[in-house]
Amino acid sequence: MNTSVDNITFNISDNTIPTTSTTYGVEADLSPINASHVYSIYSYSNLQENWDSYGAKKPNNSAIIKAINFIITELNARGYEVFYTAPTADGDILVELNHKNDNLEFIFSREVEDKVIGSCDGNFHAEEALNETTLHSYLKWLKQ
């Protein structure tokens, strides 16, 4: 059952486009799990450089916005619940789904093309640029 989360209001500035920002408000009708992941991703904007002690970059706001939008408009809207999220060493954002032994990793980036990676039992299966076609086909693969 979805729970309306009318207290989610983020204002994330996109540093690459100084005049724009994204606000998430009462229109977001998220499952509790997806809402918690959205909060987690938002919190990554508070990380500093070198958060992994190996020189990781500060998570990029453009990537954060894309990842949150993706959860709200693509995954939550289709009834998927996010399994795991994390920032990457490049400042990109990982959103992960799982089903049985299969996992899908979606990587959102400011610098390079967004991508989707499928794995089974922790072994690499396939990787492609993320677009409507690959999103549909990888989600279908995950449910098989």
Place this chain on the structure above:
Amino acid sequence: MKSVDILDSDFILRRVPTYLPNYIKPDGTISSRAYQKKRDEDGVSVDLEKLSSFAKATLGDKRFRLLKLNAGVIRHDINDGLNTVHNPLPENDAHSLIIGHITESKQKQLLKNSVEVITSF
């Protein structure tokens, strides 16, 4: 410090963050992002075990867990040109690099061939 040879029998160590952000997933498995090479990096930073220690490799910080991986496995099993070379830094003489084209597939193989080092402080 002078570089040392890394033998096939040697092991390398890699820290995994377990706080915000946490690279341990809800099911207890570790994200293969732990072995991700940054786009502007020459390689994935690791510590050469024989020049390090658990406390040194975790920076004495309990919020890190530690993975251990055999250099010979990287060279001969994971392969595809991957190698491990000693790359000492002024602040860390054990610093080494996993070099080569570290793809998504290779990241997952690196993780699969790793074991966690369990040592109390």
